[in-house]
Amino acid sequence: MHVIDPAVFRFAMPKAVRISGRSSSITNAFVNGIIPVVPPTVEKVDEALRILGMEDKVVCAYCGDMASEWDHLRPLVIGKKPTGYISEIHNLVPACGKCNQSKGNKPWRTWMFSSARLSPQTRAVTGLEERVNRLAAYEEWESPTLIDFASVVGHELWDEHWQNHTAILQAMKDAEITVELIRSRIASSRAGERAPTLCPDA
Numbered sequence: 245m246h247v248i249d250p251a252v253f254r255f256a257m258p259k260a261v262r263i264s265g266r267s268s269s270i271t272n273a274f275v276n277g278i279i280p281v282v283p284p285t286v287e288k289v290d291e292a293l294r295i296l297g298m299e300d301k302v303v304c305a306y307c308g309d310m311a312s313e314w315d316h317l318r319p320l321v322i323g324k325k326p327t328g329y330i331s332e333i334h335n336l337v338p339a340c341g342k343c344n345q346s347k348g349n350k351p352w353r354t355w356m357f358s359s360a361r362l363s364p365q366t367r368a369v370t371g372l373e374e375r376v377n378r379l380a381a382y383e384e385w386e387s388p389t390l391i392d393f394a395s396v397v398g399h400e401l402w403d404e405h406w407q408n409h410t411a412i413l414q415a416m417k418d419a420e421i422t423v424e425l426i427r428s429r430i431a432s433s434r435a436g437e438r439a440p441t442l443c444p445d446a
């Protein structure tokens with residue numbers, strides 16, 4: 245396959261969107277929709293930034309680029325199931341969009357040194373050891389909340405939530421079959437259109 249050199253970028257086809265390719269967004273919504281959100285006090289924000297060495301300027305904790313959001317340090321979802329961690333400041337660090345997207349639900353330390361697309365290692369980010377040490381200190385700052393959802397809300401309600409999740413993912417898979425049929429009908433209709441130009445004598 246010929247790879248387009250980004251240095252001589254001239255054209256890029258927008259990526260095809262697949263219904264089934266959206267399943268992780270659905271799972272994230274099923275988890276994010278139920279987890280508690282604990283807004284920090286101003287003092288807690290100050291303390292967080294001090295531990296991260298960012299009193300003067302808030303940057304991405306993973307790569308040092310401009311930060312655009314606060315990312316969950318310990319993932320909320322692993323293997324399509326909630327981990328029990330929640331949105332509270334000691335489980336959040338400032339991050340850039342690239343890092344947030346690349347990290348996904350991976351453990352932060354192994355991801356930083358991995359060859360994942362857009363990981364700090366892949367982007368040849370400098371001072372990685374220093375950033376890792378800061379994040380390790382941050383992780384030690386306060387014990388994270390860990391919720392056992394099934395025992396808190398009861399198994400009946402908990403199972404109902406995940407049955408809803410399964411039903412939506414199944415509906416997406418079924419919809420993909422219809423998508424394939426539509427694509428193949430469009431392809432054959434276009435093949436028919438093009439035929440005359442390929443055989444000018446016909």
Ligand SMILES: [Zn+2]
Nearest residue numbers: 304307340343
């Ligand atoms: Zn970053």
